[in-house]
Amino acid sequence: xxxxxxxxxVRQKNSLSVMAALRLHGSLSHTEMSSFTGLASATVSAIxxxxxxxxxxxxxxxxxxxxxxxxRILFGPRGAFCHVAIVIISSDSVQYSxxxxxxxxxxxxxxxxxxAEKGMFGQSILAGLARLADRSRIDRHxxxxxxxxxxxxxxxxTAALVWSPVLGNEKIDFQQLISQDGRIRVTLNNETLLAAxxxxxxxxxxxxxxxxxxxxxxxxxxxxxxxxxxxATPDGAIKVSAPNFGHMLHLADGALCRCGTKGxxxxxxxxxxxxxxxFEAPPQAEPAKFxxxxxxxxxxxxxxxxxxxxxxxxxxxxxxxxxxLSRLFxxxxxxxxxxxxxxxxxxxxxxxxxxDGLAQSQAVRFGGMPKIxxxxxxxxxxxxxxxxxxxxxxxxxxxxxxxxxxxVRNSGG
Numbered sequence: 323x324x325x326x327x328x329x330x331x332v333r334q335k336n337s338l339s340v341m342a343a344l345r346l347h348g349s350l351s352h353t354e355m356s357s358f359t360g361l362a363s364a365t366v367s368a369i370x371x372x373x374x375x376x377x378x379x380x381x382x383x384x385x386x387x388x389x390x391x392x393x394r395i396l397f398g399p400r401g402a403f404c405h406v407a408i409v410i411i412s413s414d415s416v417q418y419s420x421x422x423x424x425x426x427x428x429x430x431x432x433x434x435x436x437x438a439e440k441g442m443f444g445q446s447i448l449a450g451l452a453r454l455a456d457r458s459r460i461d462r463h464x465x466x467x468x469x470x471x472x473x474x475x476x477x478x479x480t481a482a483l484v485w486s487p488v489l490g491n492e493k494i495d496f497q498q499l500i501s502q503d504g505r506i507r508v509t510l511n512n513e514t515l516l517a518a519x520x521x522x523x524x525x526x527x528x529x530x531x532x533x534x535x536x537x538x539x540x541x542x543x544x545x546x547x548x549x550x551x552x553x554a555t556p557d558g559a560i561k562v563s564a565p566n567f568g569h570m571l572h573l574a575d576g577a578l579c580r581c582g583t584k585g586x587x588x589x590x591x592x593x594x595x596x597x598x599x600x601f602e603a604p605p606q607a608e609p610a611k612f613x614x615x616x617x618x619x620x621x622x623x624x625x626x627x628x629x630x631x632x633x634x635x636x637x638x639x640x641x642x643x644x645x646x647l648s649r650l651f652x653x654x655x656x657x658x659x660x661x662x663x664x665x666x667x668x669x670x671x672x673x674x675x676x677x678d679g680l681a682q683s684q685a686v687r688f689g690g691m692p693k694i695x696x697x698x699x700x701x702x703x704x705x706x707x708x709x710x711x712x713x714x715x716x717x718x719x720x721x722x723x724x725x726x727x728x729x730v731r732n733s734g735g
């Protein structure tokens with residue numbers, strides 16, 4: 323590697339460290355940036371000068387609290403530099419959000435997902451993104467990064483949706499669909515991976531109150547079952563993954579799942595599975611495509627009133643979840659569990675089955691029952707995870723050697 327290339331890589335790495343500190347801690351002074359990044363003060367000064375000249379950050383003065391003395395000079399991301407779009411695909415709707423480069427929410431709207439002809443879903447996403455730009459009166463090319471999430475199987479490396487409860491086996495290459503000229507970056511992640519990232523960040527923020535765990539599990543309960551794992555890496559960074567937990571085998575040749583196979587965890591613990599069990603439908607009965615929360619509320623009310631089959635349906639769901647988590651611990655080790663999603667409202671009915679399913683694991687027998695927390699605000703978690711991921715990805719893209727020339731050229735205003 324040439325000395326010039328090596329110097330450029332170091333410069334990019336240091337610039338990313340400064341941007342990461344600003345993302346995590348808000349507006350900072352030179353001294354604070356140096357402390358958080360471990361970079362020398364002279365290096366931080368050179369980086370902020372370059373980033374400010376390129377238009378990525380701006381400086382502002384903060385008056386002393388006494389009103390006397392020199393004001394502090396703080397730096398933060400410049401919101402007008404570019405925008406990122408966040409697209410959250412749910413079972414019955416698609417939410418679009420526009421965020422500026424400083425992390426401020428500019429606009430948001432939700433469209434009900436209407437069953438469309440095969441191949442038309444991607445076009446509806448394009449139309450939604452165009453509407454997002456038009457509503458805020460920005461150039462569509464000013465959206466530099468698009469962050470998309472969905473339940474199901476995703477290929478994050480290529481931003482391709484492989485299988486989802488929404489589209490089944492219809493595969494969509496979002497990078498190719500959205501960025502036909504190659505200038506817009508597109509990322510695609512499993513929704514629960516982003517929730518796990520957000521919970522990890524919240525735990526890190528509370529570390530002064532109690533030590534943050536080295537790893538944690540986020541389990542999403544709803545019509546679909548999702549799971550994300552977040553763990554610390556040796557260099558202090560975060561590694562997040564989303565194994566296909568809901569479609570792990572629970573019982574060979576068991577109940578029919580929406581994915582078309584038999585015996586998946588979701589086929590026993592998703593909302594459609596609870597509905598099927600409560601009404602004593604055959605395990606091979608076609609799963610409902612979508613179950614309104616109000617219908618599950620009725621089953622829960624019956625269970626709390628003592629109805630035998632309703633209680634059995636929730637206990638069966640809890641057992642499948644507990645058995646699945648016990649297998650997860652055998653592979654990944656013991657860690658705390660954070661339960662999120664609309665299914666948290668039924669935790670009192672799931673809890674005994676969940677504990678019994680966990681107790682069958684050697685990892686739990688020797689390591690004890692894991693700490694289980696409830697995080698009912700899944701939409702907020704997913705959005706927080708999107709924000710961190712999208713803005714970090716935008717920083718990386720902008721500062722990389724193959725970053726968008728258009729943005730760099732127009733960034734001085």
